[in-house]
Amino acid sequence: MVDKDGLVVLSDRPLNAETPAYLLDADVTPYEHMFVRMNGLVPQSALDADATGWTLTIDGEVDKPLELSIDDLKSRFENVTRALVVECGGNGRAYFNPGSSGNQWTMGAVGCPEWTGVRLRDVLAEAGVRNSAVYTGHYGNDVHLSGDTEKDVISRGVPIEKAMAEDGVIAWAMNGQEIPALHGFPLRLVIPGYPASVSQKYLTRITIRDREHDGAKMTGDSYRLPAYPVAPGTEVPEEDMVVMTEMPVKSLVTFPRTGTEVASGSPTEVRGHAWAGDGDVAAMHVSVDFGQTWQEAQLDPPPNRFAWQRWRANITLPQAGYYEVWARATDQKGISQPVTTPGWNPRGYGNNMQHRIALIAT
Numbered sequence: 001m002v003d004k005d006g007l008v009v010l011s012d013r014p015l016n017a018e019t020p021a022y023l024l025d026a027d028v029t030p031y032e033h034m035f036v037r038m039n040g041l042v043p044q045s046a047l048d049a050d051a052t053g054w055t056l057t058i059d060g061e062v063d064k065p066l067e068l069s070i071d072d073l074k075s076r077f078e079n080v081t082r083a084l085v086v087e088c089g090g091n092g093r094a095y096f097n098p099g100s101s102g103n104q105w106t107m108g109a110v111g112c113p114e115w116t117g118v119r120l121r122d123v124l125a126e127a128g129v130r131n132s133a134v135y136t137g138h139y140g141n142d143v144h145l146s147g148d149t150e151k152d153v154i155s156r157g158v159p160i161e162k163a164m165a166e167d168g169v170i171a172w173a174m175n176g177q178e179i180p181a182l183h184g185f186p187l188r189l190v191i192p193g194y195p196a197s198v199s200q201k202y203l204t205r206i207t208i209r210d211r212e213h214d215g216a217k218m219t220g221d222s223y224r225l226p227a228y229p230v231a232p233g234t235e236v237p238e239e240d241m242v243v244m245t246e247m248p249v250k251s252l253v254t255f256p257r258t259g260t261e262v263a264s265g266s267p268t269e270v271r272g273h274a275w276a277g278d279g280d281v282a283a284m285h286v287s288v289d290f291g292q293t294w295q296e297a298q299l300d301p302p303p304n305r306f307a308w309q310r311w312r313a314n315i316t317l318p319q320a321g322y323y324e325v326w327a328r329a330t331d332q333k334g335i336s337q338p339v340t341t342p343g344w345n346p347r348g349y350g351n352n353m354q355h356r357i358a359l360i361a362t
């Protein structure tokens with residue numbers, strides 16, 4: 001952790017740390033500002049940066065199971081580099097009431113580094129996905145907190161259609177360098193748009209299932225939402241919980257830092273990023289009067305699909321005093337971020353409420 005800068009540590013075993021919004025201003029999130037979510041312990045191979053003999057197995061509902069070295073991946077498939085948002089499904093959990101167990105992420109379990117690797121779909125196509133394929137199941141070599149090497153720390157998956165979409169990457173580099181130990185050295189999945197729990201770090205195996213995957217943290221209420229709206233605090237029966245898929249539309253104010261003093265009566269730039277689980281964001285608005293009026297922000301197109309999009313607005317605070325900037329992104333379907341927590345759920349997932357910062361006008 002010593003080489004991360006300004007993150008807030010939520011727990012140290014397993015290691016979980018989030019990033020204050022003002023440290024997420026860069027278009028491409030640097031290593032030192034990328035949040036960390038470990039469900040278990042960083043494997044020794046990653047700590048030693050030792051990828052000797054590393055292989056990725058593709059098996060299950062495929063015609064031709066594969067065992068690929070990292071060199072095989074690099075040489076046999078087209079290499080791609082893209083900025084992709086990685087956001088924990090529990091980002092925003094701290095704001096639900098009643099609260100729930102798990103890391104009390106505020107807004108900072110998200111980042112958008114640049115990933116280099118090969119398309120997940122190209123590798124699966126090479127293995128020949130059978131018609132019986134329904135879901136993927138992902139495995140890594142990190143170590144369960146109990147130390148029991150038979151136990152999987154986390155093994156999640158996605159519907160086969162999502163796996164065969166253009167966007168998912170099997171990556172060996174983050175921001176042009178070997179993936180750092182905390183982020184999945186030497187190989188990880190990055191499947192954008194879904195909760196980042198599907199983006200397996202320390203990736204060793206992808207097995208194609210003929211049913212919804214039932215690996216560690218796929219069942220029960222892990223990364224699941226009630227199939228229907230429930231009152232806060234409801235105990236939802238397990239059979240009524242469904243797997244989370246697309247993440248909701250969201251945005252952050254990354255500049256200025258909350259609490260900053262600005263001059264009244266003259267324009268001040270505010271800016272940040274916006275993203276959505278199923279593609280581009282359509283519009284961005286800001287309010288400096290607690291949501292009574294909204295001003296449209298300038299919104300840049302993403303450098304590639306599933307990268308976050310830069311937005312900026314010039315605001316003018318009429319007189320000295322206390323203000324808040326509220327930020328609201330709207331997706332392609334016309335769905336906007338709610339002002340307060342959306343659908344309460346037992347484990348506090350999918351909170352895309354508007355981010356707000358305070359400004360003091362002088």
Ligand SMILES: Nc1nc2c(c(=O)[nH]1)N[C@H]1C(S)=C(S)[C@@H](COP(=O)(O)O)O[C@H]1N2
Pocket residue numbers: 034035036037038039040086087088089139140141142153154182183184195196197198199200201202
């Ligand atoms: N092998 C492995 N992969 C994993 C996890 C893990 O604990 N082990 N955590 C998942 C979760 S819940 C999240 S939010 C992201 C976090 O990615 P990061 O630590 O690189 O930010 O990794 C996912 N991939």
Ligand SMILES: [Mo]
Pocket residue numbers: 037087088089090196197
């Ligand atoms: Mo997560």
